[in-house]
Amino acid sequence: MKSAILVYTVLLFPSVSAFGQSDDPALPAEARTFMSRLVGTWEMQGLRNGEPFTGLLQVRWNDAQTGLIYCSREGSRLTHGVGFWDATTGELVETWVVDNLSVALRIKPNTDRTVGDGRVMLYLPNGETAVGTTRSEYLTADNIRFIGGGTGGQSFEAEYTRVPIEASEAALANYGKFVVGGTWVCETQTPISKHTYHWRPGNKTLWWDRQGGRFPGLSLLSVDHVAQCVRSMDVDDDGSTGSAVWLQSNENTWLMLGRYHAPDGEQDLQLTLTRTSQDEIHLTGTAVIDGKEQTLSDVWKRKR
Structure with a gap:
C-alpha cells in the first residue's frame, strides 16, 4: 500500500x-x-x-x-x-x-x-x-x-x-452557441430549475444565471489563459463559492469538474452534459457533499 x-x-x-x-x-x-x-x-x-x-x-x-x-x-x-x-x-x-x-x-x-x-x-x-x-x-x-x-x-x-488553448476557445464558443437563447428548464428538481445564458460584450465570457432547483446562483465561464482551459467562477445563493474546469470531449458532450467551498463544508461536482437534440441536454454525474456522494441525473429542455 x-x-x-x-x-x-x-x-x-x-x-x-x-x-x-x-x-x-x-x-x-x-x-x-x-x-x-x-x-x-x-x-x-x-x-x-x-x-x-x-x-x-x-x-x-x-x-x-x-x-x-x-x-x-x-x-x-x-x-x-x-x-x-x-x-x-x-x-x-x-x-x-x-x-x-x-x-x-x-x-x-x-x-x-x-x-x-x-x-x-x-x-x-x-x-x-x-x-x-x-x-x-x-x-x-x-x-x-x-x-x-x-x-x-x-x-x-x-x-x-x-489541452491546447485553441481547443478550449472552441469548447467555450461551441457551448455558448448551443445554450444561448431561451430558458433551460428542469422540471424534476424542486423547485423547478430555470437556467439562462447570454454572452457578455465581446463574446469571450458566458453569463449563466441559475434560478431555483438544486444549485441556484450565478456563474461566469471564460478561457483561463494561464491553464489554457475553460473555467467557470461560481457563486451559489447559499454563499458557496468555487470554480470548475470545462472540457469538450466530442461534438455533443462537455465535462465539468468543480470544487466548492460551502458555508457548511466542501462540495465536489463531476458532471457530463450531453446534447441529445438542439433543445435538450442530459446531465449525469456525481456530487460529493461533506464526503457523501450523490448520483445526479437530469433532463433539461429549452423553452423558447
Missing part, C-alpha cells in the same frame, strides 16, 4: 511551450525553458497496478515565475504539489502532500530533454522512507508518457495529452 501511494503521488509531466530567457541566476534559462513545458492543462489516462484510471493535471507558475504549482485530480480527489529547480544538481525537484504523507521527486532531463529519469522518496508518518523510480518520455509537443515503479512490485504507466 505504501508503494501504491508513492506511485500515485508522482505526477509530473512537462509540455513544450518555451518561455523567454531568464535573467535570474537562481533559475537558468535552460531550467526556465524545461519547467515552462509543464504549464497548462493535461488529460491523463493509464494503468495503476493494472487498473485503469483517468484524471486531469493542471500546472502553473507561481507569481514570481520561479517555481511551479501543481493540482492533480482523479475523481473527487485533489492532490497538490510544488516544483523548483536545483541548480546544484541540475534537477527539477517536486514536493507533494497527500493526506499525512509527503513525497519528494527529483527528475533530471537528458541532454536533448526528450527523456527525464527520476528518483522519488516517500516520507511516512512513522519515520520510515520508501523509494521508487520514474521515467518521463516526451513523445511530442502535446503528449508525454510517464512510467513509475516502487518497492513491492507496484507499477504506474500513463499518457498525458495537453
Whole structure:
C-alpha cells in the first residue's frame, strides 16, 4: 500500500511551450525553458497496478515565475504539489502532500530533454522512507508518457495529452452557441430549475444565471489563459463559492469538474452534459457533499 501511494503521488509531466530567457541566476534559462513545458492543462489516462484510471493535471507558475504549482485530480480527489529547480544538481525537484504523507521527486532531463529519469522518496508518518523510480518520455509537443515503479512490485504507466488553448476557445464558443437563447428548464428538481445564458460584450465570457432547483446562483465561464482551459467562477445563493474546469470531449458532450467551498463544508461536482437534440441536454454525474456522494441525473429542455 505504501508503494501504491508513492506511485500515485508522482505526477509530473512537462509540455513544450518555451518561455523567454531568464535573467535570474537562481533559475537558468535552460531550467526556465524545461519547467515552462509543464504549464497548462493535461488529460491523463493509464494503468495503476493494472487498473485503469483517468484524471486531469493542471500546472502553473507561481507569481514570481520561479517555481511551479501543481493540482492533480482523479475523481473527487485533489492532490497538490510544488516544483523548483536545483541548480546544484541540475534537477527539477517536486514536493507533494497527500493526506499525512509527503513525497519528494527529483527528475533530471537528458541532454536533448526528450527523456527525464527520476528518483522519488516517500516520507511516512512513522519515520520510515520508501523509494521508487520514474521515467518521463516526451513523445511530442502535446503528449508525454510517464512510467513509475516502487518497492513491492507496484507499477504506474500513463499518457498525458495537453489541452491546447485553441481547443478550449472552441469548447467555450461551441457551448455558448448551443445554450444561448431561451430558458433551460428542469422540471424534476424542486423547485423547478430555470437556467439562462447570454454572452457578455465581446463574446469571450458566458453569463449563466441559475434560478431555483438544486444549485441556484450565478456563474461566469471564460478561457483561463494561464491553464489554457475553460473555467467557470461560481457563486451559489447559499454563499458557496468555487470554480470548475470545462472540457469538450466530442461534438455533443462537455465535462465539468468543480470544487466548492460551502458555508457548511466542501462540495465536489463531476458532471457530463450531453446534447441529445438542439433543445435538450442530459446531465449525469456525481456530487460529493461533506464526503457523501450523490448520483445526479437530469433532463433539461429549452423553452423558447
